[in-house]
Amino acid sequence: xxxxxxxxxxxxxxxxxxxxxxxxxxxxxxxxxxxxxxxxxxxxxxxxxxxxxxxxxxxxxxxxxxxxxxxxxxxxxxxxxxxxxxxxxxxxxxxxxxxxxxxxxxxxxxxxxxxxxxxxxxxxxxxxxxxxxxxxxxxxxxxxxxxxxxxxxxxxxxxxxxxxxxxxxxxxxxxxxxxxxxxxxxxxxxxxxxxxxxxxxxxxxxxxxxxxxxxxxxxxxxxxxxxxxxxxxxxxxxxxxxxxxxxxxxxxxxxxxxxxxxxxxxxxxxxxxxxxxxxxxxxxxxxxxxxxxxxxxxxxxxxxxxxxxxxxxxxxxxxxxxxxxxxxxxxxxxxxxxxxxxxxxxxxxxxxxxxxxxx
Amino acid sequence: xxxxxxxxxxxxxxxxxxxxxxxxxxxxxxxxxxxxxxxxxxxxxxxxxxxxxxxxxxxxxxxxxxxxxxxxxxxxxxxxxxxxxxxxxxxxxxxxxxxxxxxxxxxxxxxxxxxxxxxxxxxxxxxxxxxxxxxxxxxxxxxxxxxxxxxxxxxxxxxxxxxxxxxxxxxxxxxxxxxxxxxxxxxxxxxxxxxxxxxxxxxxxxxxxxxxxxxxxxxxxxxxxxxxxxxxxxxxxxxxxxxxxxxxxxxxxxxxxxxxxxxxxxxxxxxxxxxxxxxxxxxxxxxxxxxxxxxxxxxxxxxxxxxxxxxxxxxxxxxxxxxxxxxxxxxxxxxxxxxx
Numbered sequence: 001x002x003x004x005x006x007x008x009x010x011x012x013x014x015x016x017x018x019x020x021x022x023x024x025x026x027x028x029x030x031x032x033x034x035x036x037x038x039x040x041x042x043x044x045x046x047x048x049x050x051x052x053x054x055x056x057x058x059x060x061x062x063x064x065x066x067x068x069x070x071x072x073x074x075x076x077x078x079x080x081x082x083x084x085x086x087x088x089x090x091x092x093x094x095x096x097x098x099x100x101x102x103x104x105x106x107x108x109x110x111x112x113x114x115x116x117x118x119x120x121x122x123x124x125x126x127x128x129x130x131x132x133x134x135x136x137x138x139x140x141x142x143x144x145x146x147x148x149x150x151x152x153x154x155x156x157x158x159x160x161x162x163x164x165x166x167x168x169x170x171x172x173x174x175x176x177x178x179x180x181x182x183x184x185x186x187x188x189x190x191x192x193x194x195x196x197x198x199x200x201x202x203x204x205x206x207x208x209x210x211x212x213x214x215x216x217x218x219x220x221x222x223x224x225x226x227x228x229x230x231x232x233x234x235x236x237x238x239x240x241x242x243x244x245x246x247x248x249x250x251x252x253x254x255x256x257x258x259x260x261x262x263x264x265x266x267x268x269x270x271x272x273x274x275x276x277x278x279x280x281x282x283x284x285x286x287x288x289x290x291x292x293x294x295x296x297x298x299x300x301x302x303x304x305x306x307x308x309x310x311x312x313x314x315x316x317x318x319x320x321x322x323x324x325x326x327x328x329x330x331x332x333x334x335x336x337x338x339x340x341x342x343x344x345x346x347x348x349x350x351x352x353x354x355x356x357x358x359x
Numbered sequence: 360x361x362x363x364x365x366x367x368x369x370x371x372x373x374x375x376x377x378x379x380x381x382x383x384x385x386x387x388x389x390x391x392x393x394x395x396x397x398x399x400x401x402x403x404x405x406x407x408x409x410x411x412x413x414x415x416x417x418x419x420x421x422x423x424x425x426x427x428x429x430x431x432x433x434x435x436x437x438x439x440x441x442x443x444x445x446x447x448x449x450x451x452x453x454x455x456x457x458x459x460x461x462x463x464x465x466x467x468x469x470x471x472x473x474x475x476x477x478x479x480x481x482x483x484x485x486x487x488x489x490x491x492x493x494x495x496x497x498x499x500x501x502x503x504x505x506x507x508x509x510x511x512x513x514x515x516x517x518x519x520x521x522x523x524x525x526x527x528x529x530x531x532x533x534x535x536x537x538x539x540x541x542x543x544x545x546x547x548x549x550x551x552x553x554x555x556x557x558x559x560x561x562x563x564x565x566x567x568x569x570x571x572x573x574x575x576x577x578x579x580x581x582x583x584x585x586x587x588x589x590x591x592x593x594x595x596x597x598x599x600x601x602x603x604x605x606x607x608x609x610x611x612x613x614x615x616x617x618x619x620x621x622x623x624x625x626x627x628x629x630x631x632x633x634x635x636x637x638x639x640x641x642x643x644x645x646x647x648x649x650x651x652x653x654x655x656x657x658x659x660x661x662x663x664x665x666x667x668x669x670x671x672x673x674x675x676x677x678x679x680x681x682x683x684x685x686x687x688x689x690x691x692x693x694x695x696x697x698x699x
Binding site: 001002005037038039040041042043044215216219330331341342349350351352 | 623625677678679680681682683684685686688691
């Protein structure tokens with residue numbers, strides 16, 4: 001293993017030398033962010049290689065307006081809110097699902113659990129807080145289809161599902177031109193396939209490497225990106241071959257396509273991105289919580305002083321935010337990147353404090 | 360007058376009347392048969408063979424009440440014994456008090472009490488005092504147990520933060536995270552939960568043997584809530600020295616790692632109920648390891664870190680398997696509700 005690490009570090013060093021400037025690599029996925037910190041990889045990288053944490057944590061990229069709608073729904077006595085655990089602590093403009101102490105807020109591990117809640121509580125409407133990327137969207141779609149076929153009408157979803165590639169395009173096309181290359185998410189790529197990143201290399205000439213979450217995979221993924229940058233190449237490469245194919249999981253993709261259509265959607269920090277959010281198709285629209293309750297997602301300002309938006313674009317590191325470690329901690333989070341265990345701020349706080357920054 | 364037999368706990372079982380007496384004589388005393396308890400006095404009278412004693416207490420509210428590798432009864436006895444053990448004491452006697460929810464199955468209570476008795480017997484500790492209260496349905500979650508424990512200090516043993524110095528070795532007696540991940544997996548209904556088992560065990564037989572063989576041991580602590588991360592941070596903060604842990608040497612079961620990855624937990628933060636962290640001078644480390652490895656509770660023991668000079672204040676760092684370094688924080692403490 002040490003030999004492989006040495007080889008990878010040599011590639012990184014020579015790319016830094018050849019380019020003669022700082023190299024900025026974005027790890028898109030929150031699981032990568034945490035793995036990089038947990039394995040202490042940052043201090044092992046060359047000084048001129050900077051890792052930027054990207055918009056790949058579903059809780060973090062969820063727009064403030066969406067959070068405010070979940071709070072509105074939680075106030076309704078005829079609803080049960082079924083949500084993934086991380087979401088309950090994200091502050092809205094008036095508290096969070098957690099601080100409201102509502103007995104109708106239930107933590108679930110899957111959309112299937114939310115559907116079971118609906119079956120067991122026929123006199124309430126269960127609203128599933130459906131966040132996540134292409135990884136969790138198929139399971140939500142299956143739950144909606146099951147509710148449809150079995151006539152479970154007291155179930156609906158508040159879709160916050162998002163697509164990864166449009167966000168990467170928005171980043172390099174507009175928000176952050178400094179990104180040189182992308183370390184692409186392992187889990188999402190299992191579903192969408194490595195070919196999904198072809199637009200990033202063809203239109204934006206940014207190398208993409210799909211890697212798994214073991215430290216060696218991450219190190220070799222970064223090294224692969226460095227090799228491409230040094231060679232002036234921009235290609236899609238996957239070193240997560242065991243599970244990621246070029247085409248991805250066709251079955252999961254078609255389940256998403258059956259239920260959802262991509263529409264323009266709001267992202268924290270990135271604003272509105274064309275065709276980046278999944279909305280239920282017309283035939284399933286009665287399971288859309290916005291339709292059922294006549295609600296509209298209104299863009300909301302980020303909370304005062306919170307710079308999660310800039311963190312998510314790789315424009316600043318968490319310690320550059322004045323709230324970090326002071327007003328904003330995991331015990332008392334201001335922004336979602338400190339709430340989610342996969343958030344960049346939470347990872348910096350937990351694993352990065354007390355050490356000199358690597359960049 | 361004859362009472363109608365019941366298979367559930369009623370409020371009257373805690374009322375101090377006939378049903379309480381029945382509960383004590385039929386369900387409790389037979390399991391904890393010892394002369395002191397049998398006297399049913401208002402206080403237990405003990406004769407100890409040392410004037411130096413350790414005294415501790417802890418309450419147990421674990422959910423679920425039964426888990427792979429143990430239950431709330433075993434946990435309540437072992438947990439308090441372990442607090443005495445790591446303080447350098449030989450546990451002698453425990454009290455055991457229960458707060459039970461009305462409607463609780465008597466059969467389930469019997470199982471819990473039998474398990475508590477077995478754990479106490481195994482550690483040669485007597486349960487010499489106790490109490491039972493019953494609260495209305497909904498006022499408790501099944502059963503809560505409090506135990507308090509008394510132990511006599513082992514001779515020539517001096518365990519304190521103050522003796523810890525840079526260069527000292529940090530030893531653990533086996534795999535981390537087994538208890539916390541077992542509880543969490545069972546709560547979350549993860550499919551591979553059957554591969555996980557709590558490490559819940561009385562550490563006293565092991566710690567007494569270690570301290571007899573190596574009285575120079577400087578410090579011991581059981582890494583329960585907050586896991587190894589909390590324990591080493593307490594050591595660092597209390598001594599002012601830094602600590603380096605070696606990831607490659609920290610014993611972890613693959614199934615436990617898989618469960619932690621799935622639920623997004625860092626095993627360093629996860630509770631143990633049968634583990635002890637030992638800090639000792641380098642020249643006695645091998646001796647301590649030998650003693651551990653010769654005991655069933657320490658077969659997987661290893662040196663997992665070292666106390667280091669602190670440069671800008673004490674920090675705990677993990678040297679990762681790939682040669683990276685990262686901070687190990689004191690856990691926030693809200694990740695795992697009601698695990699013990």
